[in-house]
Amino acid sequence: MTFGAGITTGGISTTSGNPPNCLFARAVNNTTEAFAISGNKYITCTVTPGSTLSFKSISFDYSRDSSASATNFSVRSSADNYAATIGSGTLTALNSWTAAEIDLSSVAALQNVSTAKTFRIYFWGGTDQTTVTRFDNIKVKTGP
Secondary structure, eight states, X not given: OEEOTTOEEEEEESSSSSSSOEEEEEOOOOSSHHHHHHTTOEEEEEEOOSSOBEEEXXXXXXXXXXXXXXXXXXXXXXXXXXXXXXXXXXOOOBSSOEEEEEEOTXXXXXXXXXXXXXXXXXXXXXXXXXSOEEEEEEEEEEEO
């Protein structure tokens, strides 16, 4: 798991994950997805198939420490060089862990693939870059 250059991270937290180790990020106070993209406000993960597979979903747990933390997210993939948003949502939970999931089964470029694909999860909408948004349990589900 890596962070885009525009994310200020606290690295791995050992006290407030779900379970106790999680990623957390600061400086996600961009107002729009376009600003998040140009500012490299993302976390990323890569899946390298051992054989042909299809991507079903990507999910993660999140928790915001303040109403001024990031409020939105979107997912893009290397299948189209991160050109299009393949799913998005709103981050609403404060001080509690909540799951977010994006269905990937209808994204044609992510079906029946045998080469590595990287996913970027972009965050924006925060109004105070000192607040924290925590991420944990990032999962990419695949199938035949």
